[in-house]
Amino acid sequence: MSQDLKAAALEYHAKPRPGKLSVEITKPTKTSRDLSLAYSPGVAEPVREIAKDPENAYKYTGKGNLVAVISDGSAILGLGNLGPLASKPVMEGKGVLFKRFAGIDVFDIEVDSESPQAFIETVERIADTFGGINLEDIKAPECFEIERALIEKCSVPVFHDDQHGTAIVTAAGMINALELQGKKIEEATVVCLGAGAAANACMKLLISCGVRSENIFMLDRKGVIHSGRDDLNQYKAMFANDTDKRTLDDAIDGADVFVGLSGPDLLSGEQLKKMAPNPIVFACSNPDPEISPELANSVRDDLIMATGRSDYPNQVNNVLGFPFIFRGALDVRATAINEEMKVAAVHAIRELAKEPVPQEICEAYGVDKFEFGREYIIPKPMDVRLLEVVPAAVARAAVDSGVARDPYPAHYPLKSMDDII
Ligand SMILES: NC(=O)C1=CN([C@@H]2O[C@H](COP(=O)(O)OP(=O)(O)OC[C@H]3O[C@@H](n4cnc5c(N)ncnc54)[C@H](OP(=O)(O)O)[C@@H]3O)[C@@H](O)[C@H]2O)C=CC1
Numbered sequence: 001m002s003q004d005l006k007a008a009a010l011e012y013h014a015k016p017r018p019g020k021l022s023v024e025i026t027k028p029t030k031t032s033r034d035l036s037l038a039y040s041p042g043v044a045e046p047v048r049e050i051a052k053d054p055e056n057a058y059k060y061t062g063k064g065n066l067v068a069v070i071s072d073g074s075a076i077l078g079l080g081n082l083g084p085l086a087s088k089p090v091m092e093g094k095g096v097l098f099k100r101f102a103g104i105d106v107f108d109i110e111v112d113s114e115s116p117q118a119f120i121e122t123v124e125r126i127a128d129t130f131g132g133i134n135l136e137d138i139k140a141p142e143c144f145e146i147e148r149a150l151i152e153k154c155s156v157p158v159f160h161d162d163q164h165g166t167a168i169v170t171a172a173g174m175i176n177a178l179e180l181q182g183k184k185i186e187e188a189t190v191v192c193l194g195a196g197a198a199a200n201a202c203m204k205l206l207i208s209c210g211v212r213s214e215n216i217f218m219l220d221r222k223g224v225i226h227s228g229r230d231d232l233n234q235y236k237a238m239f240a241n242d243t244d245k246r247t248l249d250d251a252i253d254g255a256d257v258f259v260g261l262s263g264p265d266l267l268s269g270e271q272l273k274k275m276a277p278n279p280i281v282f283a284c285s286n287p288d289p290e291i292s293p294e295l296a297n298s299v300r301d302d303l304i305m306a307t308g309r310s311d312y313p314n315q316v317n318n319v320l321g322f323p324f325i326f327r328g329a330l331d332v333r334a335t336a337i338n339e340e341m342k343v344a345a346v347h348a349i350r351e352l353a354k355e356p357v358p359q360e361i362c363e364a365y366g367v368d369k370f371e372f373g374r375e376y377i378i379p380k381p382m383d384v385r386l387l388e389v390v391p392a393a394v395a396r397a398a399v400d401s402g403v404a405r406d407p408y409p410a411h412y413p414l415k416s417m418d419d420i421i
């Protein structure tokens with residue numbers, strides 16, 4: 001990051017008021033009558049109603065539009081395990097995105113937990129406050145057990161964004177990129193650098209979209225995950241490939257696709273040169289990708305290049321997923337975010353990239369036009385049509401798959417933020 005951008009980022013977070021979010025009041029509070037409704041004695045009435053029937057919390061409190069963004073700070077972006085407090089700017093950032101793109105209120109919660117069990121117990125005890133739980137930046141393998149246990153224990157949807165949000169957006173972008181590069185998904189060879197939360201979920205979803213598991217070469221810090229290794233946990237073992245490839249150099253030779261979900265600057269220009277013609281590189285580590293677009297574009301002119309960042313073309317980032325997926329899930333009071341809802345989100349995002357892009361979206365990004373192609377494989381986060389198509393697809397899938405407690409919303413599809421109720 002340039003010195004200019006670093007200084008601007010600190011200034012942005014510090015001034016004029018520290019942080020990026022505040023809490024707002026949604027009811028009149030001007031008169032003493034207002035206060036006697038908002039607080040004592042009036043507040044006793046919704047208390048009694050909720051005590052009689054917990055479902056009334058959706059009617060009388062903000063629960064139904066409130067998501068907890070919860071982290072232990074063990075895998076903050078690609079920066080590593082820097083602890084819960086250091087994760088707060090990211091969690092507040094997720095809150096900003098939930099609110100800005102889908103009108104969802106967020107409390108960010110940073111948990112200082114000594115074990116996955118302590119984390120699970122903490123979240124379980126506060127889960128009913130919220131309409132949904134978005135787990136964020138929790139490292140593998142602990143994240144898998146944490147998510148599994150919380151899904152079982154909580155009555156509201158629990159979604160580990162780094163797994164499923166990332167996987168949904170990656171799959172959407174990948175299907176489009178393969179099409180543009182003239183590659184068949186079932187023939188593509190995929191190198192996945194990283195074997196953690198995001199990598200595991202991305203590769204699983206790509207397999208369910210058609211990638212063959214024997215065509216995936218996943219690597220952790222020790223190299224290729226292969227069937228001869230005896231140091232693999234159960235989550236990595238799922239991807240053990242019966243291969244004699246051992247290093248990134250071996251795996252990248254002739255590969256069609258590189259997916260980076262690991263850390264900065266781990267793919268060299270020399271390695272990129274060894275990929276098959278018309279390669280696809282999703283260097284998704286944040287903030288610094290596995291290879292910079294400048295370097296990648298200087299060594300190949302036939303590639304599709306994506307990063308997780310806002311300042312390059314093709315932003316493959318879970319921001320395209322979680323605000324809109326939770327919008328749809330909350331609006332039908334889904335009890336879970338299941339596979340059907342995830343797949344519906346993939347296709348809604350993917351198909352939107354092929355639609356003509358309205359002028360105001362181009363203007364927001366300072367370009368004349370966006371057109372489906374190598375530099376535009378996936379919609380832009382500022383594209384308000386995401387709010388129209390993704391929640392609708394997710395809500396429909398929730399209803400059809402039987403996890404919705406409310407019917408498909410009568411006010412859908414959402415044409416703008418003003419339509420959110
Ligand atoms: N663009 C997006 O939307 C998203 C991007 N990401 C990015 O993905 C990355 C991983 O996040 P997440 O899965 O949550 O974190 P995890 O901690 O769960 O996983 C990190 C993985 O990266 C591997 N890794 C780290 N350094 C290297 C290296 N030098 N060589 C090979 N493998 C390495 C680790 O290997 P080992 O198992 O051996 O420790 C581990 O498997 C981050 O950079 C993050 O920013 C994550 C979510 C969304």
Ligand SMILES: CC(=O)C(=O)O
Nearest residue numbers: 077078162286317318
């Ligand atoms: C984008 C995101 O969630 C991450 O990099 O962890």
Ligand SMILES: [Mg+2]
Nearest residue numbers: 077136137162
């Ligand atoms: Mg994350």
